[in-house]
Amino acid sequence: MFDSWYLLADGLVAASQPNVLAAIMVGAIIGLFIGALPGLGPTAGVAILLPVAVSFDGTSAIAALGAVYYGAQYGGAVTAILLGIPGDASATMTVIDGHKLARNGKAGAALGLSIAASFIGGLIGLLLLTAFATTIARAAIAFGPIEMTALMIFSLSLVSVLGGKDLNKAMMSLFLGLFIGTIGLDPMIGLPRFDFGEVRLFDGIEFSIIAVGLFGLAEMYATPPSIGKPEEASRFRFRELFPDVRATLQCWRELGSGSLIGFFIGILPGAGATAATMIAYAFAKRTSKHPERFGHGALEGVAAPEAANNSAAYGNMIPMFALGIPGSGTTAVLMGGLLMIGLQPGPMLFQTQSAFVWTIFGSFYIGNLALVAITIVLTPILATCAFVRPSFLFPGVIAIIAFGIFGINNSMFEVMLVIGFGILGYLMMKLDYPPVPLVLGMILGPILERGIRRTLVASDGDLSVFFKSPIALVILLITLVLVVSPWLVSQRAKRQADVANTIAK
Amino acid sequence: MIPLRSFDFGLSAILALLGLYIVSQGISFGYQDGAVPAAGFFPFWIGAGLALFSGLNLIRLFRHSGVLGAVDRMEIVRVGLVSLALCGFVILSGFIGMIGASVLLMIAVGMVFGARDRRSILAVSAIAVGMAGILYLVFGVVLTIPLL
Numbered sequence: 001m002f003d004s005w006y007l008l009a010d011g012l013v014a015a016s017q018p019n020v021l022a023a024i025m026v027g028a029i030i031g032l033f034i035g036a037l038p039g040l041g042p043t044a045g046v047a048i049l050l051p052v053a054v055s056f057d058g059t060s061a062i063a064a065l066g067a068v069y070y071g072a073q074y075g076g077a078v079t080a081i082l083l084g085i086p087g088d089a090s091a092t093m094t095v096i097d098g099h100k101l102a103r104n105g106k107a108g109a110a111l112g113l114s115i116a117a118s119f120i121g122g123l124i125g126l127l128l129l130t131a132f133a134t135t136i137a138r139a140a141i142a143f144g145p146i147e148m149t150a151l152m153i154f155s156l157s158l159v160s161v162l163g164g165k166d167l168n169k170a171m172m173s174l175f176l177g178l179f180i181g182t183i184g185l186d187p188m189i190g191l192p193r194f195d196f197g198e199v200r201l202f203d204g205i206e207f208s209i210i211a212v213g214l215f216g217l218a219e220m221y222a223t224p225p226s227i228g229k230p231e232e233a234s235r236f237r238f239r240e241l242f243p244d245v246r247a248t249l250q251c252w253r254e255l256g257s258g259s260l261i262g263f264f265i266g267i268l269p270g271a272g273a274t275a276a277t278m279i280a281y282a283f284a285k286r287t288s289k290h291p292e293r294f295g296h297g298a299l300e301g302v303a304a305p306e307a308a309n310n311s312a313a314y315g316n317m318i319p320m321f322a323l324g325i326p327g328s329g330t331t332a333v334l335m336g337g338l339l340m341i342g343l344q345p346g347p348m349l350f351q352t353q354s355a356f357v358w359t360i361f362g363s364f365y366i367g368n369l370a371l372v373a374i375t376i377v378l379t380p381i382l383a384t385c386a387f388v389r390p391s392f393l394f395p396g397v398i399a400i401i402a403f404g405i406f407g408i409n410n411s412m413f414e415v416m417l418v419i420g421f422g423i424l425g426y427l428m429m430k431l432d433y434p435p436v437p438l439v440l441g442m443i444l445g446p447i448l449e450r451g452i453r454r455t456l457v458a459s460d461g462d463l464s465v466f467f468k469s470p471i472a473l474v475i476l477l478i479t480l481v482l483v484v485s486p487w488l489v490s491q492r493a494k495r496q497a498d499v500a501n502t503i504a505k
Numbered sequence: 506m507i508p509l510r511s512f513d514f515g516l517s518a519i520l521a522l523l524g525l526y527i528v529s530q531g532i533s534f535g536y537q538d539g540a541v542p543a544a545g546f547f548p549f550w551i552g553a554g555l556a557l558f559s560g561l562n563l564i565r566l567f568r569h570s571g572v573l574g575a576v577d578r579m580e581i582v583r584v585g586l587v588s589l590a591l592c593g594f595v596i597l598s599g600f601i602g603m604i605g606a607s608v609l610l611m612i613a614v615g616m617v618f619g620a621r622d623r624r625s626i627l628a629v630s631a632i633a634v635g636m637a638g639i640l641y642l643v644f645g646v647v648l649t650i651p652l653l
Contacts, residue, residue: 055648168561172520175555179527182551186534186544193534193548194527221584225619391620395611395629396636398587402594402607403640407650412595419591426584430576431513449547461540 004134008365011358015366020063020359023056024367027064028374031071035091036079036382037393042072043329044219047211048397050337051404054208058341059356063363065337066317069330070122070364073273073310074371077114078382081302082107090273090309093281097294097301104297109247113299114306115375116248117255121307122368124259125266125314130361133350136322140347145458146465148346149451150472150479155325155444157479167486169433177441180205187450200413207336209414210442212401213421214428214435215329220394221426251303254284262308266315268327273312280308314364320345321357324447332439339443506575514566521559527552586617603652604641608633 014020027049034045045068053061076091081098094114101110143151156174183194184204195201248255258280265276284304285294294301317334319325324346326332338345343353350357375382405414428435459465466472527548534545590613597606608630615629644650 052643055650168558168565171558172517172555172562175524175551175558176520178551179523179548179555182548189544191534191544193544194530221587222580224580225583389619391615391618391625391629392632394618395614395633398591398614399607399611399633399636399640402591402610403603403644403650403652406603406652407644407648410651412598412653415591415595419588423584423588427512427516430509431516433516445547445551453542453546457541461542 004130007134007354007358008130008361010355011360011362012365013362014059014355014359015063015362019057019060020363021366023053023060023064024067024363025370025374027053027067028071028367028371029378031068031073032075032078032371032375032378032382034068035072035075035077037388041219042069043333044215045069045072046330046333046337047208047215048401048404050208050211050333050340051206051408052400054337054340055407058343059359059363061341062334062337062360063367065334066360066364067367069334070310070313070367071371073122073313074115074118074375075382076309077118077302077306078111078375078379081110081114082383090277090305090312092274093277093305094302096281097296097298100295100297101299101302106297109299110302111379113247113251113302115372117251117258117303117306118310118375119368119372120248120255121259121262121310122314122371123365124256124307125263125311126361126364126368128263128311129314129317129364133318133322133357133361136318137347137350140323141351143347143471144469145451145455146469147471147475149448149455150466150469150475151323151325152444152448152451154475154479154482156440156448157482158325158327158440166432166434169431170437173428173433173435174437174441177438177443178445179441180210180438181442181445182449187446188453200409200411204446205417206408206414207340207442208408209405209417210421210439211333211336212405213418214425214438215333216401217398217418217422218425218429218435220390220397221422222429223390223394225390247299248303251300253287254280254300254304255307257283257287258304258307259311262311263315265308266312266327267318273309273316273328276308276312276315277305280304310368321349322347324349326440326443329436329439332436332443335443336439507578507581508575510566512576514563517559517562517566521556521563524552524554524556524559527555583617587614590614590617598653604637604645607640608637611636 015024030049031042031045034042046065049065049068053064055061056064073090077094077098080091080094081102084095084099084102098110098114101107140151179194181204183201185191185202186193192202261280261283262273262276265279266273281294281301281304284300285291288294288298288300290298316328316331319327320331320335324335324344326335335345343349343356401418402415405418406412408414425435427433428438455465456463466476529552531545531547531549531552534548535543536545536549537543590610593613594603594606594610597609611633612626612630615633616626620626620629641652645652
């Protein structure tokens with residue numbers, strides 16, 4: 001346990017190198033703007049920057065992408081408070097009391113508190129990430145190929161929670177992702193599969209093409225041109241933006257509970273930062289001595305969700321780094337980034353690439369601290385971001401996408417592919433097909449195929465090996481519960497609705 | 506307005522056919538090699554799953570109508586025009602280079618997203634030229650990517 005803190009100290013030193021520091025700062029600033037801009041969320045932001053970031057060295061690339069992620073959590077609060085427009089979904093709960101405070105002339109106090117809450121939530125999330133990541137990874141080291149294969153099956157079953165309200169469409173999305181993962185040379189014998197006579201498909205389809213198409217281009221396609229029309233913003237003084245120690249101390253309970261709720265909800269695959277903010281807000285209101293103030297401009301109503309969404313961002317990284325399971329869209333894209341630079345997230349990453357992992361964790365601490373100053377300085381500019389019209393914003397973003405995708409293999413073929421995946425992503429968005437299962441299938445499918453085939457080659461085709469390992473058996477049983485429970489819940493709800501209808505008649 | 510149901514029909518039908526194609530290809534790659542799975546084992550089950558769930562979605566669409574609402578025709582036109590502008594960028598890059606083509610791409614995208622009056626077009630053009638310079642510096646100079 002204590003090793004983690006020594007390793008973190010080394011990581012902080014390594015993350016202080018000029019190239020990593022520059023990557024953190026650039027990522028944090030871009031993340032702040034992405035969080036504040038309506039129409040682009042953290043997943044789209046990380047996806048769009050993925051092909052550009054991987055052009056840099058591995059550590060800087062992941063430090064920058066991580067900074068975009070947690071920077072977006074800071075940025076979302078600015079437009080939520082000043083304009084009542086959440087920059088991303090996880091800032092929705094901040095609108096309720098934050099915008100009321102702004103309209104009551106306390107915009108500076110609300111922004112200052114949101115910055116303090118983001119920092120404290122982020123710091124608590126980071127401390128817990130540092131404490132738990134290695135422990136979980138060490139426990140998972142005991143996993144052999146059979147257990148890892150069971151874990152991959154469990155990860156794919158997450159479509160039942162990550163897949164939204166329509167399980168059938170989530171499964172279609174998952175199988176499409178699994179198919180995309182099979183394109184290219186067979187991992188065992190090198191036979192070309194689904195290459196359609198195109199040599200450029202022998203290596204498969206680059207992950208960033210899928211991520212940029214599904215999350216970046218599709219998001220822009222679906223954004224109406226009318227977004228960003230000027231309205232009146234709440235006024236504030238620059239001086240007021242500095243976190244008020246008294247107001248922060250006054251909300252210590254909400255900051256603590258919000259951070260803990262955010263982190264542990266964030267660990268759960270599929271729950272995400274938005275759910276964490278809702279639970280943290282509800283908990284803060286329920287335990288408050290003055291619950292009547294919530295919804296009418298309570299400082300506690302800003303502190304709890306802001307601490308929760310920043311803490312959740314780090315909780316979300318535990319399953320990705322320690323087990324190789326992406327629990328949300330953004331961590332799936334981040335995991336794709338790790339794979340693109342040649343690293344396989346999971347327990348072995350802490351053994352084989354320990355310096356890399358701790359440098360990245362160190363960069364998170366530095367980024368979290370730097371964001372306090374950067375957010376204060378940039379808030380006046382961020383406040384104007386919500387007014388940027390798509391006609392001025394999207395041309396540049398689309399050009400970055402085109403150049404970034406071209407830069408991966410210096411090929412326009414990839415740009416054509418991204419156009420296709422953009423249209424597919426748009427259709428999926430409109431028709432309620434969740435894109436995250438597709439990404440999960442594409443990332444985890446090849447790992448699962450290798451695991452199943454290697455295990456069966458070793459056992460001479462005996463499937464019962466999966467049930468002879470106690471760990472694999474437990475994981476498979478949890479998977480079964482995860483898959484069956486949504487169906488049971490829906491059946492129960494249907495029965496209750498039928499009973500209610502019968503009584504009503 | 507265009508009903509989204511027709512799009513869902515189309516997408517489900519294409520995915521169901523794709524699933525069947527994957528199954529047939531999986532069989533042709535070889536399902537089993539002795540007692541162990543061969544190159545077609547995984548694709549076979551993926552194709553079967555895709556065809557099954559797409560088929561279920563098709564049946565559901567036949568049985569229930571009007572569950573998805575509609576989409577504005579202009580939105581579809583916008584998606585088509587932006588995609589066409591990107592295709593134009595790919596083709597033009599071979600003739601006038603990526604930097605020149607990106608300026609035209611950005612102006613076209615700006616116009617599709619609402620910059621139609623003279624002032625807005627001038628503003629988008631200025632942004633496009635500035636952005637093209639930044640792209641050249643970042644990708645061409647800093648990252649040393651051989652741009653077309």
